[in-house]
Amino acid sequence: MSVTATKSAHPYVASLLAGSAAVPASPASWLNTRRAAALERANALSVPTTRDEEWRFTDLTPLTKVQFQPVSAAADVAESDIAAFNVPEAAVRLTFVDGIYAPALSVRSKLPAGITVELLAGDHNEALKTHAALIEPHLAQLATDEHDLFTALNTAYLQQGVFIHAAKNTAFKQPIHLLFVATRKGAAVHPRCLVVAESGSECCVIEDYVTLGEDTGLTNAVTEVAVAANASVRHIKLQRENNAAFHISNCAVTLARDARYLAHAVTFGARLSRNNLTVIQQGEGAHAQMDGIALIGGRQLADTHTLMDHTQPHGTCEQVHKTIVGGGAHAVFNGKVFVREGAQQTDSSQQSHNLLLSDKAHVDTKPQLEIFADDVKCAHGATVGQIDAENLFYLLSRGLPEAAARNLLTYAFGAEIIDRIPVPSLVAQLEKNVMARTEGGV
Amino acid sequence: MINKNAKILLEVKNLTATVAGVAILKGINLTVRAGEVHAIMGPNGSGKSTFAKVLAGHPAYSVSGGEVLYQGKDLFALSSDERARAGMFLGFQYPVEIPGVTNSAFLRLAYNTVQVPRGKDDLDPLEFDDLVREKMKLLEMDPSFLSRSINDGFSGGEKKRNEILQMALLEPVLALLDETDSGLDIDALRVVAGGVNKLLNKDNACVLVTHYQRLLNYITPDHVHVMSAGRIIKSGDKALALQLEERGYDWLLDDKKAGAAA
Numbered sequence: 267m268s269v270t271a272t273k274s275a276h277p278y279v280a281s282l283l284a285g286s287a288a289v290p291a292s293p294a295s296w297l298n299t300r301r302a303a304a305l306e307r308a309n310a311l312s313v314p315t316t317r318d319e320e321w322r323f324t325d326l327t328p329l330t331k332v333q334f335q336p337v338s339a340a341a342d343v344a345e346s347d348i349a350a351f352n353v354p355e356a357a358v359r360l361t362f363v364d365g366i367y368a369p370a371l372s373v374r375s376k377l378p379a380g381i382t383v384e385l386l387a388g389d390h391n392e393a394l395k396t397h398a399a400l401i402e403p404h405l406a407q408l409a410t411d412e413h414d415l416f417t418a419l420n421t422a423y424l425q426q427g428v429f430i431h432a433a434k435n436t437a438f439k440q441p442i443h444l445l446f447v448a449t450r451k452g453a454a455v456h457p458r459c460l461v462v463a464e465s466g467s468e469c470c471v472i473e474d475y476v477t478l479g480e481d482t483g484l485t486n487a488v489t490e491v492a493v494a495a496n497a498s499v500r501h502i503k504l505q506r507e508n509n510a511a512f513h514i515s516n517c518a519v520t521l522a523r524d525a526r527y528l529a530h531a532v533t534f535g536a537r538l539s540r541n542n543l544t545v546i547q548q549g550e551g552a553h554a555q556m557d558g559i560a561l562i563g564g565r566q567l568a569d570t571h572t573l574m575d576h577t578q579p580h581g582t583c584e585q586v587h588k589t590i591v592g593g594g595a596h597a598v599f600n601g602k603v604f605v606r607e608g609a610q611q612t613d614s615s616q617q618s619h620n621l622l623l624s625d626k627a628h629v630d631t632k633p634q635l636e637i638f639a640d641d642v643k644c645a646h647g648a649t650v651g652q653i654d655a656e657n658l659f660y661l662l663s664r665g666l667p668e669a670a671a672r673n674l675l676t677y678a679f680g681a682e683i684i685d686r687i688p689v690p691s692l693v694a695q696l697e698k699n700v701m702a703r704t705e706g707g708v
Numbered sequence: 709m710i711n712k713n714a715k716i717l718l719e720v721k722n723l724t725a726t727v728a729g730v731a732i733l734k735g736i737n738l739t740v741r742a743g744e745v746h747a748i749m750g751p752n753g754s755g756k757s758t759f760a761k762v763l764a765g766h767p768a769y770s771v772s773g774g775e776v777l778y779q780g781k782d783l784f785a786l787s788s789d790e791r792a793r794a795g796m797f798l799g800f801q802y803p804v805e806i807p808g809v810t811n812s813a814f815l816r817l818a819y820n821t822v823q824v825p826r827g828k829d830d831l832d833p834l835e836f837d838d839l840v841r842e843k844m845k846l847l848e849m850d851p852s853f854l855s856r857s858i859n860d861g862f863s864g865g866e867k868k869r870n871e872i873l874q875m876a877l878l879e880p881v882l883a884l885l886d887e888t889d890s891g892l893d894i895d896a897l898r899v900v901a902g903g904v905n906k907l908l909n910k911d912n913a914c915v916l917v918t919h920y921q922r923l924l925n926y927i928t929p930d931h932v933h934v935m936s937a938g939r940i941i942k943s944g945d946k947a948l949a950l951q952l953e954e955r956g957y958d959w960l961l962d963d964k965k966a967g968a969a970a
Contacts, residue, residue, distance in 0.1 A: 655767055660804045663764050664818040664874060665792035674817070678808030678857075685808065 274309040278330045279415065282454065283308055285336045286422045292387060294394050297424070300406040304421035311415040323598040323630040324569040328538060329512050334454035334484040336423065340366040341449040343478065348447060351476055355689050356443035358383050360428055363447045364483070365455035367426050371445075380436030381469070386427040386458065393429035400431060400462050408490035409518040414542075416514045420456040420488040427458030432467035432497070441470045441502070441689055448507060451481035459489040463497040465522075470500040472692070477508035477535065487515040493525035495549060500528040502687055506699070507535035509566060516542045523549030523578075530687045532696060533560035533568045534703070544573045547581040547609075556585040558599075559683040561703055563592035563623075573602040574616075576609040576642075583614040588683055590676060590704075592623035599631040603646070607638040618648040621679050676704040709910065710930045714741040716780070717882050717913050718763075723774035724938075725762045732758045734938035735774070740882065743910040747924055747949060748917045750935035751957050756917045757801060759935070760884040764798035765791055778882070793822055795881030799871040799888045801917075805859040811870070812854035815840055819877045843876040847903045865896035872903045879907070883914045889923035901926030921953035934960055 274280040286305055291298050313330055314321040340363045348361065348371060360383065361371035367385055377383060384393040386401070394401060411418035428444055446457050463469055475485055485507065493499050505513055513536040519527050533539055545554045560568040574583045589597035597620060605612045620629040633646040653675050661671035680700045687693050718740040725733040732755050740746055748756045762769045763776065765788035776783040778796065786794060806814070816836040824830050831839065841851060847869045859867050868888055875883055885904065889897055904927055908914055916927060924932075924946060932948040933940045934957065942948065942960055952960075 654804075657804050657806055659764075659766055659788060660800065660806075662788035663792055663798045663800075664814075664878070665789055665822040666817065667789050667821075668787070670817075670821075671789070674809060674814075675806070678806050681808035682857075 276312045278313055279308065279311065281333055282419055283422060285454070288338075289423055289425050292394065294398060294402075296402055297394070297405070301422055301424055304406065304411055304418045307411055308415060308418035308422050311413075311418060313415060320571065323596075324538070324540060324567060326538070329484070332452070332482060332484075332512070334452055336455070337364045337366070337450055337453045340364065340368055343368065343371060343447060343449060345371060347478055348445065348476070351445055351474060353441060353443050353472060353689060354691050355441055356472065357438070357440035359443040359445055360385075361445045361447060362426070362455075362457065364450050364453045365426070365446075365457065378436070378438060380433035380467070381438045382429065382431040383442050384429050386424075386429050386460070388426045397429060397431060401429060401460060404462060404490055404492045405460050408492060408520055409488050409516055414516065416486050417488055417516045420458060420486050420516070423456040424458050427460070430459070430461045430469065430471060432463045432469040434464040435466040437468040439468065439470060441472045443472045443474060446473075446475045446485065446487075448475070448477045448483040448485060448511065449479060449481070450483060452483070454484045454486065457485065457487040459487075461489070461491040461499060461501070463491075463493045463499045465494040466496050467494070468498045470502070472502045472504065472689070474504045474506075475513065475535075476506050477511055480508055480510060482510040482512070482537075483507070484512045485514070489515070489517040491517065491519040491527065493519065493521050493527055495522045496524045497522075498526040498528070500530075500688070502530045502532075502689070502692070503541075504532045504696075505535055505539060505541075506532075509535060509537055509564060511536045513539040515540070517544070519543070519545040519554075521545065521547045521549060521552035521554065523551060525549065525552045527553070528555045529557065530683070531556075531558040531570070532684070533558070533562070533570070534699060536568070537565065538567045540569045540571070542571045544575070545583070546575045547578055550578045551580040552578070553581070554583040556583070556587070557683050557686055558587040559680050560589040560597055561680055561700060562589070562595040562597060563703065564595060565593070566595045567598070568595075569598035571600045573604070574614060575604045575606070576612045576614060577606045579608065579610045579612070581609060581612050581614070583616075585616040586683065587618050588679065589620045589629060590623065590680055591620065591627040591629055594624070594626040596628045597630070599629075600634065601632070601646070602634045602636070603644060605637040605639050605642050605644065609639045610641045612639065612642040612644070614643070615645040617646070619679075620648075620650040621676065622650065622652055623676065673701070673704045677701055709743045711741065711743050711910070714743050714910070716741050717778070719777040721775045723762070723776060724772045725758065725769050726772050727758070727769050731772070732769070732938055733762065736938075736940060738933065738940065740913045740915060742913055744913045744930045745908065745927060746913070746915045746931045746933065747929035748915060748933050748935055749919070749921070749949065749952060752919070754935040755938040756935045757886050760798060760886045760915065760917050763884055764788060764796060792878075793825060797875055797878055797880030797883045799875060799883065799885040801887040801890065803859050803867040803871055805857070805862070807857045807860045809858050810854065811856055811858050812837070812840065814858050815874065815877060818874065822878045840873075840877065843873055846876060846906060847873055848899050849873060864891040865893065868892060868896070868900055869903075872900050876903065876907055881912050883907075883912070884917070885914065886917045887919060888916070889918055889920060897923065898926060921949045924949045936961055
């Protein structure tokens with residue numbers, strides 16, 4: 267990229283940015299400008315520490331001890347290697363290996379008129395050429411990077427990436443599967459996805475992060491979702507990377523009048539993961555559902571930060587975030603709900619339920635409600651506990667041995683969230699995963 | 709049905725128990741033989757539900773004295789799940805709700821866990837479905853119960869039917885039914901009681917813990933016991949239940965006080 271930026275004063279940030287000079291310039295000059303601005307900001311930012319309020323419970327020191335660079339050539343991955351992640355209900359699958367699009371591992375069936383699933387760039391059909399007018403107002407506009415190093419980094423590296431578009435009044439319920447496969451030691455991957463659902467449309471996106479093998483990689487994903495009036499987007503995010511991985515993801519969503527956004531976030535993997543989800547209700551009567559489940563053990567840390575920002579009246583939000591924490595693992599949840607002045611008749615609820623499976627397991631949960639309107643309904647609740655003794659006794663009294671009873675209750679705790687994903691094969695895969703992990707003591 | 713020569717299933721000798729250090733059961737004696745139906749009645753707080761829970765091994769209660777033999781063996785040497793697999797069944801006063809596990813999966817798991825060691829076949833979901841649907845007819849339950857989570861959002865009556873459905877599947881040797889009749893309307897009570905009656909035979913026994921005589925119009929007890937302050941203060945046949953219905957508990961409590969004073 268023909269941009270010169272002041273090199274970061276922070277050696278680790280500088281090392282993360284070292285490869286960005288190799289990103290080729292885009293024919294879209296506005297994109298080059300945004301990338302350059304992001305690079306500038308990334309250079310000015312440092313890796314957050316636990317002194318930053320937003321990172322109070324999550325220490326990134328382990329990340330900074332490992333060097334990560336983007337890879338330039340795709341690793342050799344066969345279809346059989348990723349067979350376990352197949353979602354038969356999906357209409358299309360775009361597969362990326364270490365951040366590089368893998369056409370041989372992708373399934374590109376013909377989509378109905380009005381539905382577009384293309385790479386942003388780097389392919390013959392690249393969306394930046396065909397849909398520039400839809401992309402320019404949103405890309406690197408919804409996810410802001412003034413204070414976020416990782417978003418800035420992702421944008422600085424923005425090259426390939428996925429563009430999903432549902433045209434006005436086009437309903438497409440079949441899931442669109444985006445599979446990000448990590449394979450290499452020290453590989454930094456910066457996946458980018460933009461979803462634009464025009465008014466009255468409907469679509470379902472599965473963002474799926476997996477690892478093959480035991481090596482340590484870094485995923486730094488950014489997803490932007492613009493849901494126009496009366497449109498609906500279902501967004502399923504699965505993070506099932508290996509337990510050595512680092513995974514950072516930022517998702518920014520805007521909701522126009524009567525728009526609906528239904529999120530299901532599943533976190534099983536990574537040594538350290540951080541999920542940021544920001545939903546801004548920009549129009550009246552919009553609805554968000556935010557389900558989250560993290561199942562971690564060993565030395566894993568899973569941090570979820572969400573923000574539901576009600577800026578207009580009659581918005582509704584239903585959030586249930588659960589964690590199952592075993593071993594010496596650590597789960598963090600911070601759920602902000604803002605109800606701005608004038609956002610009357612807002613009905614927003616947030617539940618954070620946490621199940622600790624061992625004495626060394628640890629949860630930090632922090633609901634944060636800031637309400638500036640006077641006629642609203644906001645409920646929140648947080649529980650941290652062990653398996654309920656009455657429930658356990660009930661199962662024991664039906665003959666189940668204690669270990670089986672505990673596994674079933676742990677499974678049930680997670681299944682309540684997983685069962686709400688309307689993709690049966692995925693539910694089956696994930697439940698099997700939960701079962702296997704609970705049987706193994708997480 | 710009373711048969712003096714029938715096998716003794718449960719023998720409770722001077723049982724005492726505490727919860728959080730407070731004595732609740734203060735010396736219970738009871739013998740239950742195969743084929744018998746016992747009703748344990750008594751005012752609120754008399755310890756009758758505690759008695760049932762202690763027998764099933766509820767962790768909140770500590771046995772502080774006495775002895776219980778179940779089919780001739782020390783009951784307290786068995787954990788709760790071992791008691792269940794040995795044929796003891798507790799019908800809960802307040803069955804818990806467990807969202808996330810379907811009733812059918814749970815019922816099948818319980819069935820296979822309890823019945824396979826007794827020599828029955830391990831049933832796969834399809835085979836089990838046939839069996840459970842048959843049993844559900846007994847309790848006039850809608851098949852949609854199977855696909856719902858365990859007791860999740862069930863009405864009081866639905867939960868109690870689900871308890872008796874479990875009893876029908878697990879075929880207990882000794883069923884302890886803790887206020888199975890509470891909160892049931894008369895139609896539901898008739899169905900639930902009818903279900904229990906069909907499950908009773910000469911080889912098993914049932915202890916009904918109940919607050920109301922009404923249940924005993926549908927399930928005829930061989931023995932009626934009145935509990936008060938952690939003890940059985942009077943035992944009799946079903947005529948005692950009718951007396952209680954007419955006169956309440958106070959006359960018994962007064963008798964006891966008078967007896968204590970004398």
